[in-house]
Amino acid sequence: MSSIGIVVPQSMQFAEPLALQSGAAIAGYSLVYETYGTLNAARSNAVLVLHALNASHHVAGVYSDTDKSAGWWDNMVGPGKPLDTDRFFVIGVNNLGSCFGSTGPMHVDPATGRPYGASFPVVTVEDWVQAQARLADALGIVQFAAVMGGSLGGMQAMAWSTLYPERLRHCVVIASTPRLSTQNIAFNDVARQAILTDPDYHGGDFYAHGVVPKNGLRVARMVGHITYLSNDDMAEKFGRALRSGAYQFGYGIDFEIESYLRYQGDKFSEYFDANTYLLITKALDYFDPARAFDGDLTRAMAGTQAQFLVVSFSTDWRFAPARSREIVQALVNNRRRVTYAEIDAPHGHDAFLLDDARYMDTVRAYYRRVWRDITDLPTASAAPRHEVAA
């Protein structure tokens, strides 16, 4: 197994306005994406990989020979990897509202000639899926072999299965949830309040002031990061270890965990856009496919046609296994074919990004099945077998 190597992001411009769930619309927009592997002649081997809060279209590979950081799911996607790019044509797409290339709050609003800022419309998981579907259209992909995502990416995969049931054969939902819990929303709101009340936020127009609400972003990331790690894993990694061996009796750094979290916060505040953070947490909060069905997820999933792989991790307290089991139950109630794996992993929510043999093997085995499924398909160019025999 090796990395896919050097990859190049592409961009596609969409001129037709996109009507959003909020009632607003985005006039014209571009989506940045990457592809790995080769689309087969039947266009049946495409897999769409969807990203979570702080990731992007850069799923796998590197940007240059000296690029030391590979894509966010480089352990999952590549030649010989669980999602094998020797077989599948994989697409990573950056979502609308992101700060990594696709049209977002940092971009100029053609209507005003100034950056959108906080006036960038609040987009939803379903809006993202609409935009992704247009990209699929443009790439000539009528049906995906699979749509796959972890965490917020898993929500998008779920939304694909209900909005475009016939456009995906398989749906892979990892470390996700059918809706945020009250506690999930509460943590998101703390993060938002940290950003919104940072004086450098300037009501979202901080670009014009030449500043960034770093303090707010930093606190937002710190609190978020705590929810990505398991209690036990944090204790195992950092414990109560002191940075200098003794209490400092001040408000600098005493504990290693403080050093780690502040570093994560600092780093994040240097590259992530505050408006994007706000917008994505809202997309998380709003996702709730059962909402239109009086909270009944079974009815919400009744229109799905895909087969599912659902994976959860034992120590994930952000989106706990019980939340994945709700998805599985709704699918079973609808007599859908669903494979469920609950991986006993110590790393909390972050486990979905990490190497774990049982996890990787589970996904690998599932994609072997996806592969058999699409290679058994009669293709447009191959004559049906019984006609050959005639």
Add this chain to the structure above:
Amino acid sequence: MSSIGIVVPQSMQFAEPLALQSGAAIAGYSLVYETYGTLNAARSNAVLVLHALNASHHVAGVYSDTDKSAGWWDNMVGPGKPLDTDRFFVIGVNNLGSCFGSTGPMHVDPATGRPYGASFPVVTVEDWVQAQARLADALGIVQFAAVMGGSLGGMQAMAWSTLYPERLRHCVVIASTPRLSTQNIAFNDVARQAILTDPDYHGGDFYAHGVVPKNGLRVARMVGHITYLSNDDMAEKFGRALRSGAYQFGYGIDFEIESYLRYQGDKFSEYFDANTYLLITKALDYFDPARAFDGDLTRAMAGTQAQFLVVSFSTDWRFAPARSREIVQALVNNRRRVTYAEIDAPHGHDAFLLDDARYMDTVRAYYRRVWRDITDLPTASAAPRHEVAA
């Protein structure tokens, strides 16, 4: 059962400097306290009640006929209540560094003539206990019938049992822990960073600027509050209920939980001092009696002489039952007499402040035992029984 009625806080001035664990010292200081009930002639019925992060000496009763908010443990302390003031002489004391009356960061440093601000020394749980012991001396109490506290108050009760083993007959430790977990420290550091990076904090000297770091305090309180509530209780109380019945597609209030948390944060930021918040979270982080014994809590508790009541709550994820069980195990290892109750309550960490029949009955029964214990004592004035018979 009725409230103890109108109570009056008192203040005691201490002229002798207090040497602190940090090596620093506080020159002179005052402690504000309240007492309920009557100290008996033998001075054997005193119970010291210690407060947690955002509470004070005002444990029970009200300040006037029109005062609508009673002390923070009014359900626990009063005539006929679990800690019965018809029997016990109860003392509530405000800790050093607080913002509710005892000497703290808001007070003028006699050395500079200006408020201490961030220069107020970082005090520890053990420092608080030293200061409390001086108050006990001044009140003529050699031995408490019990020292009792919840959460951070429980830590102080534990510290009493190791620092002054002979000065308490019973130690009541509720919803507490022998040391903060890595995750606990992490949440505290998020809160501190929110305050420290608020431009209105001014390095702790915000008093001179006529401002208060409200935004920081607000975020600190919001994140703290999430950890006080259980996931299930939050879901039960607020769920995903919307304030106006529909998504707003903005960054105002969508969900009731947001409204609740922001209200809690706003309220807190109006009355709580930022320097006090920082200081108390450090006291929490630093408490670790086993630290001087290579992490061995059994050895740390070896010098205790008190009998213990330890209470935990099933859904408390801040200081989970497992943490209380560590305390119990260390006491059992030392062959101390300990009663342990794990209350199946839905309210998370906050349960220790709430009415729950099993919880209240447990504490009530324990204090009956404390009462029998002290009333069986030979008192200085009563002649020993066998001499009467002679």
